[in-house]
Amino acid sequence: MTRDNQLLNSDKYRPKWGDLALIYLFFFYFSGVYQALVFSAGMAGGAGMRQALLMSVLWLIPVLLFPRYTRSVTAFIGLILWASSLVSLGYFALYGQDFSHSVIFIIFETNPAESTEFLQSYFRWWMILALAVYSYLPYLLWKQLRPVHLANRQRTITVIVAIFIVSWPFSNRLLIKQTSLQVALDLQAKLMEPVAPWHLVVGFLEYKKQLAAAEKILLQVNKLPPLENLSDDHANKPMNLVLVIGESTNRQHMGIYGYSRDTTPRLEALQDELLAFDNVYTPRPYTIEALEQALTFADEKHPDLYLKKPTLINLMKQAGYKTYWITNQQTQTKRNTMLTMFSKQADQQFYMNNNRNQNSAQYDEVVLAPFKKVLNDDSSKRKFIIIHLLGTHRKYNYRYPDKFSVFDNYKGPPWLNEEQTKEYNSYDDAVLYNDFVISSLISALKEKQQANDLLLYFSDHGEEVYDYPQKLFAGRNEAAPTSAMYTIPFIVWGNEIWRNEHNLKSLRSYSHRPYTLSDLIYTWSDLAGLSFKGFDATRSIVNKDYKKHPVWIGSPGKEKNMRDLNRRPFKKIVQ
Numbered sequence: 001m002t003r004d005n006q007l008l009n010s011d012k013y014r015p016k017w018g019d020l021a022l023i024y025l026f027f028f029y030f031s032g033v034y035q036a037l038v039f040s041a042g043m044a045g046g047a048g049m050r051q052a053l054l055m056s057v058l059w060l061i062p063v064l065l066f067p068r069y070t071r072s073v074t075a076f077i078g079l080i081l082w083a084s085s086l087v088s089l090g091y092f093a094l095y096g097q098d099f100s101h102s103v104i105f106i107i108f109e110t111n112p113a114e115s116t117e118f119l120q121s122y123f124r125w126w127m128i129l130a131l132a133v134y135s136y137l138p139y140l141l142w143k144q145l146r147p148v149h150l151a152n153r154q155r156t157i158t159v160i161v162a163i164f165i166v167s168w169p170f171s172n173r174l175l176i177k178q179t180s181l182q183v184a185l186d187l188q189a190k191l192m193e194p195v196a197p198w199h200l201v202v203g204f205l206e207y208k209k210q211l212a213a214a215e216k217i218l219l220q221v222n223k224l225p226p227l228e229n230l231s232d233d234h235a236n237k238p239m240n241l242v243l244v245i246g247e248s249t250n251r252q253h254m255g256i257y258g259y260s261r262d263t264t265p266r267l268e269a270l271q272d273e274l275l276a277f278d279n280v281y282t283p284r285p286y287t288i289e290a291l292e293q294a295l296t297f298a299d300e301k302h303p304d305l306y307l308k309k310p311t312l313i314n315l316m317k318q319a320g321y322k323t324y325w326i327t328n329q330q331t332q333t334k335r336n337t338m339l340t341m342f343s344k345q346a347d348q349q350f351y352m353n354n355n356r357n358q359n360s361a362q363y364d365e366v367v368l369a370p371f372k373k374v375l376n377d378d379s380s381k382r383k384f385i386i387i388h389l390l391g392t393h394r395k396y397n398y399r400y401p402d403k404f405s406v407f408d409n410y411k412g413p414p415w416l417n418e419e420q421t422k423e424y425n426s427y428d429d430a431v432l433y434n435d436f437v438i439s440s441l442i443s444a445l446k447e448k449q450q451a452n453d454l455l456l457y458f459s460d461h462g463e464e465v466y467d468y469p470q471k472l473f474a475g476r477n478e479a480a481p482t483s484a485m486y487t488i489p490f491i492v493w494g495n496e497i498w499r500n501e502h503n504l505k506s507l508r509s510y511s512h513r514p515y516t517l518s519d520l521i522y523t524w525s526d527l528a529g530l531s532f533k534g535f536d537a538t539r540s541i542v543n544k545d546y547k548k549h550p551v552w553i554g555s556p557g558k559e560k561n562m563r564d565l566n567r568r569p570f571k572k573i574v575q
Contacts, residue, residue, distance in 0.1 A: 020148045020158075023063055026074060026141050028056040030081035031195045033134065034089050038098050042398075048098075048194035055195040058166045063148065064159050070147040078142060082135065084197030089134065093127045099199055217307070217341045224310055226318050233529030238381040238451035241321070241528055243312075244441060245294075246434065247287065247329070247391030248476075250462035251278070251489040253431050261407060263431040266439035273442075273493055275507050277541060280490035280515045281551050281565055282461040285476035287329075288338045289555075290460045290517060295342060299518035300552035300562060312521050313345040313386070319530055322380035326350040326370050327388040328362060339388070346386065348374075353390065363401060364389045364437045372444050381451065387441065391434050391459060394475065396426035400433035407432070415469035423474060427465045442493050453495040454527060458517065459488040478555060481563070483570035486553055488517065492527065492542075507542055514566055515541045516551045 031052035039049055059081075062073050088099035150158065164171075169191045174184035189206075192198040251257045255264040256276055267274065283300050284290045293299055295313070296306035313323050325346035329339060330353055343349050350370040353362045367387050374385055392399055407428045412421035438457050445453045464484040466472050476485045494502065515523075519539040525531065526540040538547035554562035 016148050016150060016154075019146045020060065020064075022141070023070070023074060023145055023148065024056065024060055026078065026138060026145060027059040027081065028052060029138050029141065030078070030085040031056060034085060034092065034196075035194065037089075037092060051191050051194045054165055055192050055198070057162045061159055061162050064150065064155050064162070067147040067149045070145060071142075074142060074145055078138060081196045082138065084200050086131065086135075088196070088199055090127070090131065093130065099203075217338070220307055221311060221314070221341070221345070224308070224314075227310055227315060228533040230315075230318055230530065230532045232319050233531075234452060235320070239321070239528075240375060240383050240385070240445060240448065240451045240453040241316070242385045242387065242441065242445065242453075242455040243524065244438060244455060244457040245291070245386065245388045246438075246457060246459035246489065247389055247393045248461065248463040249392045249431060249434060249459035249489060250464070250467075250484045251459075251487050252462075252467070252484060253428060253465070254435075254489055256491075257489070261410070261428055263407075263428050264435040265432075266435050267491070270439065270442060270493065273495075273499065275492040275504070275511060275542075277490040277492075277511050277513070277515065279512050280458070280488055280517065280541070281486045281553065282459070282488050282517045283553055284555070285461045285478050285481070285485040287460045291342070292338060293518040294458075294460070294520045297521060299516075300554070300556050303556040311342065311345060312524060313342065313384070315521070315525070315530070315532075316384040316528075317345075317347070319528070321382045321384040322377075323347045324350070324374050324383065324385045325388070326352070326367050326374070326385065328353045328364050328367055328390050329388045342386075362390060363399070364391065364434070365440065367437070368440055368444065371441060375444060375448055389434070389437065392427060392430040392463065394463070396423065396430045396465075399430040404429050404433040404436070413466070413469070415472070416466055420466045420472065420474075424465050427463070438491075445493075445495060449495065449497075452497050452501070454498050455493045456491070456524065456527065457493075458490045458520070460517075461485060462487050479561075481553060481570075486565075486570075490515070490517075490541075510542060510546065513541050513546060514548060514551050516549070518552070519549070 032049065035048040035052045039046055059077050062077070063070055066073055091099045167188070170184045170188040173179045173187050174181060189198075189202045193202040193206075253259050253261075253263060254267075255262050256267050256271070257278055282290045283293055292303070292306050296311045297309040298305040310318070313325075317323055323346040325343040325348070327339070327343065327350070343351075350367075352366045352370070367389065371385065371387060374383060377383070390399060407425040408422075410425050410428075412424045416424060442455055445455060461476065462483075462485050463474075463476060464482050465474050467484045468482065473480075473482075478485075492507075494504075519541075522536055522539040522543075523541050525535060526537070526543050537543045537545040539549060540546060548566065550567075551565040552562055553565060556562070
C-alpha cells in the first residue's frame with residue numbers, strides 16, 4: 001500500500017476543508033511571497049496579489065480529482081511553481097524590478113558577457129541564503145499536506161467553482177460582454193501572467209508575438225532606400241548628439257516656462273546655455289502616436305510616411321553616427337510594438353525598465369549609468385543617443401524618490417479637494433525630479449568637452465492635472481483636448497564648442513515660433529548640420545527660412561476632429 005493510500009485511509013475522518021486550505025496555501029506561496037515583496041517595496045499596487053489569490057485556485061483541481069495521489073501531485077506541481085518562481089524572485093532580488101515579459105526580451109537580446117557583467121554588479125551573497133530559506137519553507141508545508149477526499153457531489157461542485165474562479169475573466173468577456181475570442185484570451189493571459197509559472201509561459205509567448213510584429217515593421221522600414229544627396233556640415237568631426245524624450249510633461253508646470261512653483265531650478269541655472277522654445281505642441285496626446293510622427297517624416301496629414309521614408313535613426317546612421325537607444329520605458333508590450341521597432345533600429349540598446357506595469361517605482365536616473373558608458377565608448381567618435389524617460393507619467397508618486405517630495409505640503413489651487421491637491425503636488429514633485437534627470441544628462445555631457453555636443457529635450461505629450469476649475473480631470477483625452485495635454489517643453493542645450501559655432505542670441509529670437517513636434521526631423525537635421533533631398537528649411541524652428549505652418553492636433557483617422565492651433569488656439573481659461 002502506498003503512503004498516499006495509507007494517508008487516505010487514516011485521514012478518512014479528518015476535517016476536509018482545513019486540509020484543502022492548507023494545500024491552497026502551499027500553491028499560493030510560490031506567487032504570494034513574490035507579490036507581497038513587490039507590493040511592500042512600493043513598486044506596484046495590489047493587482048498582482050489579487051491575481052495570485054485567484055489563479056492559485058487552479059492547482060486545487062488535480063488534487064481534488066486525484067486525492068489518492070495528493071502527495072505526488074502537490075510535489076510535482078510544487079516543483080514547477082518553485083523553479084519558475086525562483087526566476088522572478090531572483091530577478092527582483094538582483095535588480096529590484098518586477099518580472100515581466102520585457103525581462104524575457106532582455107534575456108534573449110543580451111549576450112552572455114553583458115549578463116555576467118550585470119550579475120557581477122548586482123549579486124550579493126545574502127541572496128543565496130534568502131533563496132534557501134524561501135525554498136525550505138514550502139518543503140515544511142508540503143510535509144503537512146494530507147489528501148482531501150470529498151463525496152462525489154462535493155468534489156464536483158468544488159471543481160466547478162474552482163474552474164469558474166480561474167476562467168471568469170475569459171468567460172465574462174466572451175459570453176457576457178461578447179468580445180472576440182482573441183480579446184477574451186488576451187485578458188485571461190494578462191491576468192494570469194503575474195502568477196507562477198504563467199509569468200514565464202505567457203511572457204515567452206508575448207515576447208515572440210510582439211517581436212514578430214516589431215520585426216515585420218522593421219523589415220519593411222529597413223528595405224527603404226536611403227535619403228538622396230545627404231550632406232553633413234560636420235562630416236568626420238567628433239559629435240555627441242543626444243535626443244531626450246520625456247513623458248507626460250506639461251511645460252505649464254515648469255518654472256523655466258514661468259510656472260509659479262520652482263519646479264526646474266537646475267535647468268534655470270543653465271539658462272545661459274539653453275534655448276527654451278515656448279510655443280511647441282505635440283500632435284497627439286499619446287506616446288506611440290506622437291513618436292510615430294516625431295521620429296519619422298510622418299505628420300498629421302501623412303500618418304503612414306514612417307513606412308515609406310527612413311526614420312530619424314536611419315537618417316543618423318546614414319550620416320555615419322553610431323546609434324544608441326537607452327530607455328526607462330517598458331518596451332516589450334503589445335502597446336509598445338512601435339517603440340520596440342524604433343529601438344531595434346539602433347546599433348545598441350539599453351532596456352532599463354522591465355516591470356510588468358507602468359505604475360511601478362522605476363526612477364529615470366537609471367539611464368545615467370548607461371549614458372556615461374556610451375559617452376566613454378571609444379568605438380565611435382560620432383554618436384547619436386536617444387534616451388526615453390518615464391518622465392512624469394502617471395502615477396506621479398512612483399516617478400521620484402522621497403527626497404524630491406518638495407511640494408507635498410503645498411496648498412494647491414483653491415478648486416481642488418485634499419486628494420486632488422495631493423496628486424497635483426505629486427505631479428510637480430515629478431517635474432522637479434525630471435529637472436534633476438535632464439540637468440544630470442547635461443552635466444555628463446559637459447564633463448566630456450571633447451566633441452561638438454548637443455542635447456535636445458522634449459516631452460512626447462503633456463498631461464492635464466486638475467488644471468481647470470470648470471471641469472476637473474487628470475490625464476489625457478483626445479476627444480476633449482485642452483492646452484495642458486498638448487503643450488510640451490522643447491529645450492536645446494549645446495556645449496561651449498557648439499555655442500561658439502552658433503549665434504545663441506539670434507536663435508533665442510526664434511523661441512516664440514509656433515511649432516509642431518511632427519516637424520522635429522527637420523529641426524533635428526538643421527541642428528545636426530544635415531541636409532538632403534526633401535529637406536524643408538521652412539519646417540525647422542531654428543532656421544532663418546522658417547515659415548508658419550499649420551499646427552495640427554487630433555486623430556488623422558477623424559479629419560473632422562482635427563484642428564489647426566494657429567487658426568483655433570486653445571481658449572485661455574480664467575482660473
